[in-house]
Amino acid sequence: MSFSLTYGAEAVIPVEVNLCSARVAGFASNENEELMAKELNLLEEHRDVATIRLAEYQQKLARRCNRAVRRREFAAGDLVLRKVVGNTRETSAGKLASTWEGPYRVTAIAEAVAYYLEDLEEKPLHRPWDVRNLKKFYQ
Template identity: 35%
Template sequence: MRTHTRETPFKLAYRSEAFILVEVYIANHRVMKYQDKENEEQLHLNLDLIVEVRMDAEYKTTRYFNIGDLVLKRFSWATRNSAHGKLGPNWERPYRVINCKRQRSYYLEALDGWKLEHP
């Protein structure tokens, strides 16, 4: 499950939850309570609601950060101090989101007011 959409990629692509083949041979609640008619009804309901599920996931993705939120920026391999090795920090200091031009592109500024040039 993705953290920001709360949906699995399988459900967004195929309109229903994944069912592992091994689960068919294991006596669990899902297998024991299976009924063809209820399953068909649920599949039709899932097909009816998939548009809303996808729109909700898209909305959550586009507005993952809001203006004013504090975020951490990942160190790039080019700017990381090689003397620290693999035990060095992975994230830079906190930044504040100051603008959002397009989807998943945010302009940041440090807490002291210094603005990053590129989103």
């Protein structure tokens, strides 16, 4: 961990080097070199500890974010609404435009989180849609 090697010791400003202060007078270069060599030997251990701490942090963050996730599953034949994304939104509609369009019918499951859709006139949409962009349509 380069931070601990760099900032782990007290810094001496250039003015103090010229003056005879307690820190400058008690400085032993041989002892300092030995301590720095020990720190270099522990560098891999410091990196491993930092990597483990980072992985723990990311796992805690993922658990916290995933708590609010609700799983949605659709079956073939369900009617769903599709979220209007920026490039398919009507440009003249303004900010009060609808954010959902449809209804569409689920025809097949592409993956665990993607579905093939068709409109009510049985015209299929070109690509599978992610479950995050769909919601159940209730009549």
